Amino acid sequence: MKNISSEIRSYKDEILEDVVRVVRIPSVREAALDGMPFGKGPAKALGYCLNLAKSMGLKVKNVDGYAGHIEYGEGEGLIGILAHCDVVPAGEGWTRPPFGGEVENDRIYGRGTMDDKGPAIAAIYCLKALSDLKIVPKRRIRVIIGASEECGMEDMEYYFAHEEMPDLAFSPDSEYPICNREKGILHIGFECAHDAKQILDFMSGNAANIVPVTAEATINKQDGKAFEDAAAALENDKWKYTVMDGKNGAALRCYGKSAHASVPEDGANAAAGLVKLLAHVYKKDAGALITFISEAIGLDYDGEKMGVACKDEPSGSLTLNLGVMNMDKNQDTAIIDIRYPVTFDGKSIYEKAAKKAALYGVSANLISDSAPLYVKEDSDLIAKLKHAYEIATGEEANLYSTGGGTYARVLKNRGVAFGAGTKPLAYYNIHGADEFLEIDDFMKHCEICLQAIYEIGC
Numbered sequence: 001m002k003n004i005s006s007e008i009r010s011y012k013d014e015i016l017e018d019v020v021r022v023v024r025i026p027s028v029r030e031a032a033l034d035g036m037p038f039g040k041g042p043a044k045a046l047g048y049c050l051n052l053a054k055s056m057g058l059k060v061k062n063v064d065g066y067a068g069h070i071e072y073g074e075g076e077g078l079i080g081i082l083a084h085c086d087v088v089p090a091g092e093g094w095t096r097p098p099f100g101g102e103v104e105n106d107r108i109y110g111r112g113t114m115d116d117k118g119p120a121i122a123a124i125y126c127l128k129a130l131s132d133l134k135i136v137p138k139r140r141i142r143v144i145i146g147a148s149e150e151c152g153m154e155d156m157e158y159y160f161a162h163e164e165m166p167d168l169a170f171s172p173d174s175e176y177p178i179c180n181r182e183k184g185i186l187h188i189g190f191e192c193a194h195d196a197k198q199i200l201d202f203m204s205g206n207a208a209n210i211v212p213v214t215a216e217a218t219i220n221k222q223d224g225k226a227f228e229d230a231a232a233a234l235e236n237d238k239w240k241y242t243v244m245d246g247k248n249g250a251a252l253r254c255y256g257k258s259a260h261a262s263v264p265e266d267g268a269n270a271a272a273g274l275v276k277l278l279a280h281v282y283k284k285d286a287g288a289l290i291t292f293i294s295e296a297i298g299l300d301y302d303g304e305k306m307g308v309a310c311k312d313e314p315s316g317s318l319t320l321n322l323g324v325m326n327m328d329k330n331q332d333t334a335i336i337d338i339r340y341p342v343t344f345d346g347k348s349i350y351e352k353a354a355k356k357a358a359l360y361g362v363s364a365n366l367i368s369d370s371a372p373l374y375v376k377e378d379s380d381l382i383a384k385l386k387h388a389y390e391i392a393t394g395e396e397a398n399l400y401s402t403g404g405g406t407y408a409r410v411l412k413n414r415g416v417a418f419g420a421g422t423k424p425l426a427y428y429n430i431h432g433a434d435e436f437l438e439i440d441d442f443m444k445h446c447e448i449c450l451q452a453i454y455e456i457g458c
């Protein structure tokens with residue numbers, strides 16, 4: 001197909017102006033209001049995108065405030081471009097107003113510039129370009145914009161329960177070239193009655209998908225000395241301990257290093273570190289949960305001790321993270337996050353873990369299982385996206401895999417993450433302070449995006 005990618009350049013000023021305008025709408029999820037399931041901000045940002053498209057003469061639909069779409073073309077088949085208009089909170093450390101959309105040194109600064117408002121606006125302009133060029137697509141092309149990608153992707157659950165699933169799709173909500181493999185994500189809870197008399201409480205982590213950076217527990221006061229000695233023996237570069245007098249007993253703390261659960265090897269799990277210390281001193285008296293965690297996880301993150309380790313060629317090894325652990329006088333609970341390779345099945349991994357836990361008198365429950373995404377390299381979609389990328393950039397389009405969950409996951413193996421960052425996501429400070437979009441680089445994304453829509457839809 002011919003190269004139409006540079007046609008998007010004539011809309012550069014308008015695209016950038018609209019990016020600034022939509023970035024100025026703080027669209028962090030809030031409590032639901034009537035017709036606004038994620039609160040005012042996300043509803044306003046979604047409305048902005050749909051109104052913009054409407055003013056271009058494109059067909060739009062707001063699906064009850066959860067998401068909306070913009071459609072171009074006629075016919076049976078459906079192509080989807082999946083973006084989102086909600087953002088994570090600004091957070092600390094900004095040197096510019098997070099919702100200001102300030103332009104400086106060929107950059108636009110603001111929360112959501114790259115994740116994912118910029119790409120959402122770009123996709124809308126791609127449909128306008130096709131329409132202005134009077135290119136008649138072979139199938140309908142929909143830009144689908146969600147209003148809650150950052151908080152559990154409820155937006156797409158609702159949207160696809162009410163609207164048709166595209167036959168082929170991509171989501172410009174990650175980095176180039178093409179992510180065609182995403183591991184499955186399993187969250188498993190463990191619990192048992194509290195049976196360790198010497199341990200008064202234990203607290204660590206508040207999300208399964210984060211490696212906890214601290215853990216604390218209270219133990220009987222008279223055991224403090226034994227823990228001081230054990231802590232000194234076990235401490236190393238990655239795990240540090242303190243033992244102090246507390247109100248109700250001796251207070252133990254473990255300090256590790258935080259990381260995302262998809263790369264637990266980058267962190268040092270403080271919960272696991274404190275479990276190790278407790279099991280070391282109390283042995284079996286540490287109770288069922290501590291004993292189970294200590295023997296079936298330990299300080300590992302590969303699932304070997306749990307009996308669930310596995311790997312495959314497309315996506316690599318399983319990872320396991322102990323994300324949350326709590327004990328009080330009544331109950332002991334833990335939650336783990338497992339990222340499993342694309343050719344494996346979450347249910348059988350869960351069953352193995354549950355069986356292992358039962359050996360210790362700990363019961364397991366399956367909290368969630370998000371199936372892996374795997375679109376084969378020789379598929380029609382990948383061939384077309386590769387071609388579009390190569391035409392627009394002159395560079396080869398390599399495929400990559402991730403343990404993280406992108407928006408493309410909701411596409412049930414009919415879509416992949418494609419763009420929008422031509423550089424690694426960390427470069428743009430996505431989810432951090434001073435998130436920005438680099439204008440030249442972003443316009444390159446616009447070109448690739450237009451060419452990709454053209455290749456798969458026209």
Ligand SMILES: [Zn+2]
Nearest residue numbers: 115116149173
């Ligand atoms: Zn995003």
